[in-house]
Structure formats: structure tokens, C-alpha cells
Amino acid sequence: MIIATTIEEVRAATVKARASGRTIGFIPTMGFLHEGHLSLIDVARENGADFIVVSIFVNPTQFGPNEDFARYPRNEARDMALLEGKLVDLLFLPPVEVMYPPGSQTTVSVGNVATPLEGERRPGHFDGVATVVLKLFNIVQPDLAVFGRKDAQQCAVIERMVRDLDVPVRLLFGDTAREHDGLALSSRNAYLSAEERRIAAPVLQRALRTGEEAIRNGARNVDEIESLMRKVAEETPGVEIDYLTVVDPETFLPPEDFRRDVLLAGAVRVGKTRLIDNVRVTPS
DSSP: OEEEOSHHHHHHHHHHHHHTTOOEEEEEEOSSOOHHHHHHHHHHHHTTOOEEEEEEOOOGGGSOTTSSTTTSOOOHHHHHHHHHHTTOSEEEOOOHHHHSOTTOOOOOOOOGGGSSTHHHHSTTHHHHHHHHHHHHHHHHOOSEEEEETTSHHHHHHHHHHHHHTTOOOEEEEEOOOBOTTSOBOOGGGGGSOHHIIIIITTHHHHHHHHHHHHHHTTOOOHHHHHHHHHHHHHTSTTEEEEEEEEEOTTTOSOOSOSSSOEEEEEEEEETTEEEEEEEEEOOO
């Protein structure tokens, strides 16, 4: 596995790979890898990528002033071992000054899809995401890139950016990897205490599945569906609801109707840990 810390090293490796006829697949991450990340490598390979690039970069511009940038979990040695085990071809480990040289001023703002839900609660977050992802695309120049569906609004933001800015990359989205009790895998799960993990954390998925069941049984009133989900979450001590909502998966606004897929999206706090998850539902 090639380990690159500069843009020049990445471009030299990808130019050589492309010249030899290989298809470049790219998985951007913030590290502290888990099975969800590793499954995205499989998605890239299953879709024709035979030169796999993974980046690990904890991007400071997508963290707010009171968020967890400084304490975000990191374990570079473990991450490298996992990627070597997955036969990754290139690991990009840029320091902050490589991604944001002194004097950097340009940012990417995606527009309406970045405004509701996470955008409202984390001002500037999606500008930071879109900016760093576009920079990484320009550095790696992948044929295809894979993101996890757990971050559904992030996926929609990146999809809109790629479409609007004519970025020549094929986007793929991998299904959310989960624990045995439904908890979505996330690097931030490491913050949970044993009791929080066992008792409180699984409630988010249970609440979303309650909404899904209601829709499959014919419920079409958004307020009623959201009330059902909130009731499930409120029954568990130690869970603070940020939002539990029904949205259009493209706009992240309330759906106009239930003639096509809807997304049940949620964010809760368990102790000091903020968890997000979603379930996409095709109404019957």
C-alpha cells in the first residue's frame, strides 16, 4: 500500500494507475475505521474499481466551534492495518496545511439541500464537507467514489455538487452497516459508555423502524408518523431528541405526498454523543 501525504504523491500514483488502464475507486474518510468504511471498499471493487484510494483526513472546516474536532477519535496505526488487510492501493494522509494552505479562502456552498436538518443545526457544516470533498476529487481524480448512506443528507449534498459543477466522477452509495441491535456503525459510537450503548443508543433505529412500519401500514400524515417515532424515543431515559422527521430524500423538506420514496431521518443525543441515522421507505 502506497502511503501519500502530499498532493504530488497522490497524483503521481493515480496517473500511473490510469495509464496502465486501471479504474480508480475512491473512499474519503475521517479515519477511526469500522466495518462500514471497509464495506465501501467492497462496493468500489464490485463496481469495477481495481485501484483503490482511501483518504483519512479529519476535516476541521466541517466542525463547528463547540463540536468535537479536538477529541474526534483517531487511531492511524489501526486504520493502516485495516486498509492493508483490504488490499488498498493508496492511502492519502494529508496534514491540514496540505489541504488548506495559508491564505486559502475558497469554499463551496451547495444550496437548498444543505439548509434543513443538519444544515440548520450545524451552520457551515456542509460548506466544509462540500469544499473538502471537491478538493479531494480534484486531487485523486477518481473514476468512481463511494459514500455511506448513514449520512444521507451528506450524500445528497455531494450528489448535488457533482451534478451542478459537472464533476467527472461516478457516485455510489453503500448501505448502512449496523450492529446486531440495529445501531448504525459510526466512529462516534466510541464515545458511548457501556450502559449508554446497551440501553439508549439502539432507540434511534427502533424509532425510525416504528415510523417505517406505520407508513407500510398506510399512515400518510407526517405529524402522526413523527409523533409515533418521538413516543418511542421518549420512552428511553437518557435520550434527548434533536429531530425525528419524515422528508423527501432529495430536498430534505417534508414530502409533498407519498407517491415515491420518503426518508425517515433522526438525530438524538445519548449523553454527550450525538447519533444520526435514517431509513428510506418505499410506500406500498
